[in-house]
Amino acid sequence: KAGVTQTPRYLIKTRGQQVTLSCSPISGHRSVSWYQQTPGQGLQFLFEYFSETQRNKGNFPGRFSGRQFSNSRSEMNVSTLELGDSALYLCASSLDRAKTQYFGPGTRLLVL
Amino acid sequence: AQTVTQSQPEMSVQEAETVTLSCTYDTSENNYYLFWYKQPPSRQMILVIRQEAYKQQNATENRFSVNFQKAAKSFSLKISDSQLGDTAMYFCAFTLNTGTASKLTFGTGTRLQVTL
Numbered sequence: 455k456a457g458v459t460q461t462p463r464y465l466i467k468t469r470g471q472q473v474t475l476s477c478s479p480i481s482g483h484r485s486v487s488w489y490q491q492t493p494g495q496g497l498q499f500l501f502e503y504f505s506e507t508q509r510n511k512g513n514f515p516g517r518f519s520g521r522q523f524s525n526s527r528s529e530m531n532v533s534t535l536e537l538g539d540s541a542l543y544l545c546a547s548s549l550d551r552a553k554t555q556y557f558g559p560g561t562r563l564l565v566l
Numbered sequence: 567a568q569t570v571t572q573s574q575p576e577m578s579v580q581e582a583e584t585v586t587l588s589c590t591y592d593t594s595e596n597n598y599y600l601f602w603y604k605q606p607p608s609r610q611m612i613l614v615i616r617q618e619a620y621k622q623q624n625a626t627e628n629r630f631s632v633n634f635q636k637a638a639k640s641f642s643l644k645i646s647d648s649q650l651g652d653t654a655m656y657f658c659a660f661t662l663n664t665g666t667a668s669k670l671t672f673g674t675g676t677r678l679q680v681t682l
Contacts, residue, residue, distance in 0.1 A: 485668060497657065497672040510669050542609060546670075553599050553661055553668050557611035 455481055458547050458558035466564045472533040475561045479526050479547030485509075486528040487555060488520060491542040500543075503528050504550060532563075540565045568593045570660050572673035579648045580681055586633075587643045587676045589658030597663040600634065600641045601670070606654040614656070617641065619663070645678075653680045 459478045467473050479486050487510075488500040499512040503522035520530040526547075532539055542562050546555035569592045579585035591600070602614040617625045617634050624632050629649075633642045645652055658673040 487668065487670070489670070496674050497670075499669045499671070502669060512669070544611060546611075548668055550668075553663060554601070554613060554616055555661075555668065555670060556613065557603075559608070559610045562609075 458545055458556055460543075460545050460558040460561050462561060463559065464562050464564075466566065467535050468566050469535055469537060471535050472531060473535060473563060474529055474531045475543055475545075475563075477528045477530075477545030477547075477558060479528070479545075480556055483547035483549055483556075484526050485548045485550050486522055486526060487546045487548075488528070488530050489544045489546065490514075491544060491560075492540070497544075500530065535565045537565050539563065568595075568598075568660050568662070568671050570658050570671050570673040572658055572676050574676045575674070576677045576679070578679045578681060579645075581648055581650060583648055584644060584646045585648055585678065587645075587656050587658075587678065589641045589643070589673055591639050591641065591658070591660050593639070593660065593662075595662055599661050599663055600632075601659040601661075602630070602632070602641075602643045603657045603659060603672075604652075604654045605657065605675075606651075611657075615643065648680045650680050650682070652678060654678060 485504045487502040502510040517533045522528045542560045544560045546557045548555045598619045600617045604612045629646045655675045659670045
């Protein structure tokens with residue numbers, strides 16, 4: 455079974471731009487979660503989607519948003535990028551009741 | 567709110583030796599899961615082992631085992647017969663078993679270096 459895939463793997467943007475990251479979960483997994491990883495703040499939960507609905511949200515500003523499609527693929531969007539948004543963005547998928555999350559390789563975003 | 571603490575920022579172990587990474591957590595809930603994830607230099611987060619809080623038996627996966635002390639809220643990872651490929655950041659993580667949301671709360675990580 456293929457693992458979680460994320461595209462793109464690397465991204466360079468400038469302040470004020472917006473960015474969309476994509477995540478395809480493991481086949482059959484309907485829950486998709488997003489995390490931000492930075493050297494200063496560590497791993498922080500952004501949000502979780504299940505059956506196209508946001509089920510849980512972390513403490514991030516409204517510039518961070520996401521959505522999930524009927525095939526469970528998910529996208530996250532960051533608008534009006536700031537330098538502090540430079541991070542590794544990790545997507546994880548799970549079977550709803552199983553709780554174990556499997557991670558993708560991440561998207562490394564650099565904001566200049 | 568749940569918190570996870572890893573008090574060892576860095577550790578080093580020689581190949582073939584055994585090393586134990588520490589993790590403590592704080593929660594008022596009784597039904598939860600604990601995980602250890604490994605993040606090698608490639609940055610891919612890999613599941614190492616999982617423990618359900620309702621199980622008294624410690625989880626084991628090949629060379630990896632945990633010492634789960636629920637009353638003490640402690641969840642340490644033991645790596646036996648360490649290999650060079652075990653070099654990575656190790657994160658302890660917690661999630662509630664609420665039936666719906668599955669947010670993971672992570673510790674700050676322990677950087678493990680396996681040397682010859």
